[in-house]
Amino acid sequence: MYDEQSMDSLLDDRLRIHMNPNGSDELSLQRDDFYASAYPQSPQLLLRQHNFKLKVYYSNVGNCVQCNKRIRFAVASLRCRDCPLRCHTDCCSQLTVNCIPQPLVSTKRGHLSDFVPRAAPMVPALIVHCVTEIEARGLEQEGLYRVSSTREKVKRLRHKLLRGKATPHLGDKDTHTLCCCVKEFLRSLERPLIPMYHRRDFVLATQQTDPLAAEEPLYLAMVDLPQSHRDTLAFLMLHWQRIAQSPAVKMSINNIAVIFAPTLFDDVDLNLSNIVLWQQVLRVLLLQSPGFWAQFLEVEPLLPACSLDDEEWKRENYHSPSWQSVKTYFRSMVNLAD
Numbered sequence: 001m002y003d004e005q006s007m008d009s010l011l012d013d014r015l016r017i018h019m020n021p022n023g024s025d026e027l028s029l030q031r032d033d034f035y036a037s038a039y040p041q042s043p044q045l046l047l048r049q050h051n052f053k054l055k056v057y058y059s060n061v062g063n064c065v066q067c068n069k070r071i072r073f074a075v076a077s078l079r080c081r082d083c084p085l086r087c088h089t090d091c092c093s094q095l096t097v098n099c100i101p102q103p104l105v106s107t108k109r110g111h112l113s114d115f116v117p118r119a120a121p122m123v124p125a126l127i128v129h130c131v132t133e134i135e136a137r138g139l140e141q142e143g144l145y146r147v148s149s150t151r152e153k154v155k156r157l158r159h160k161l162l163r164g165k166a167t168p169h170l171g172d173k174d175t176h177t178l179c180c181c182v183k184e185f186l187r188s189l190e191r192p193l194i195p196m197y198h199r200r201d202f203v204l205a206t207q208q209t210d211p212l213a214a215e216e217p218l219y220l221a222m223v224d225l226p227q228s229h230r231d232t233l234a235f236l237m238l239h240w241q242r243i244a245q246s247p248a249v250k251m252s253i254n255n256i257a258v259i260f261a262p263t264l265f266d267d268v269d270l271n272l273s274n275i276v277l278w279q280q281v282l283r284v285l286l287l288q289s290p291g292f293w294a295q296f297l298e299v300e301p302l303l304p305a306c307s308l309d310d311e312e313w314k315r316e317n318y319h320s321p322s323w324q325s326v327k328t329y330f331r332s333m334v335n336l337a338d
């Protein structure tokens with residue numbers, strides 16, 4: 001699913017897991033011990049590896065994302081430095097939940113860019129977590145994205161994924177609710193996934209009947225999209241292709257194109273001829289090779305400074321030597337009380 005370069009950078013990222021230079025209330029582990037005992041995740045499923053640290057909590061921090069059991073008081077557990085994920089140390093080896101760093105903006109106005117991580121691939125956590133969970137169940141259920149769920153269940157799940165303090169456990173959510181949550185999220189965006197100004201490029205590119213001939217103009221149309229739209233579209237295309245390939249789901253490329261055409265384009269000028277045109281565009285997109293879509297999902301390293309919006313990160317770094325020396329410097333300058 002992902003190219004070699006991305007996988008290499010994922011493996012390199014593993015080297016970051018042991019560090020906690022300033023940890024005061026945290027335990028530290030030798031990297032090799034940690035690597036061997038707690039980190040045999042299945043990297044082929046993950047876009048980005050978690051940047052774990054061991055942490056002991058003395059307050060209620062909720063449940064483990066993997067097993068959904070409580071993280072116990074005063075017992076070491078794992079927390080990711082880059083995303084809001086917490087799990088038991090024993091559960092780490094089974095973890096399939098992706099590391100999706102939180103967006104920089106805290107006010108979500110409804111544009112896709114408000115919901116994506118600050119480093120590529122810029123795909124919202126809501127989409128990645130739902131898709132990963134849907135696929136982890138083996139794509140065996142008939143009618144994914146066709147069967148509906150209740151409005152209340154979808155709303156609750158959406159709220160957990162967008163507003164929750166930690167990455168929620170999704171193992172107890174039914175698959176159709178996960179699918180509806182993805183659909184509803186895409187529908188609620190201020191600008192559709194293929195925005196109005198880019199629609200013409202996609203229509204022209206896909207007028208070639210041969211998917212191979214469409215590849216070059218399509219690539220140019222993709223490059224022109226805002227990055228959050230480009231990455232999310234590529235990620236969803238790969239997911240929908242896997243759905244179409246699973247006979248048990250009974251969702252052909254045509255079915256997927258019919259369901260998502262009005263959602264991915266703009267429904268301002270929704271009429272029959274537009275819908276037919278958009279369905280044709282989506283069919284051609286879905287017929288592109290998985291390699292075509294995977295090229296847009298490069299994993300970009302996350303710069304530590306990017307974590308500035310993370311409250312816990314700020315608290316920890318407040319005690320870092322560099323900040324301490326700044327404080328000391330200022331105290332000597334203006335005689336600040338401690």
Ligand SMILES: [Zn+2]
Binds near residue numbers: 067
């Ligand atoms: Zn657990």
Ligand SMILES: [Zn+2]
Binds near residue numbers: 051081082083099
């Ligand atoms: Zn993470």
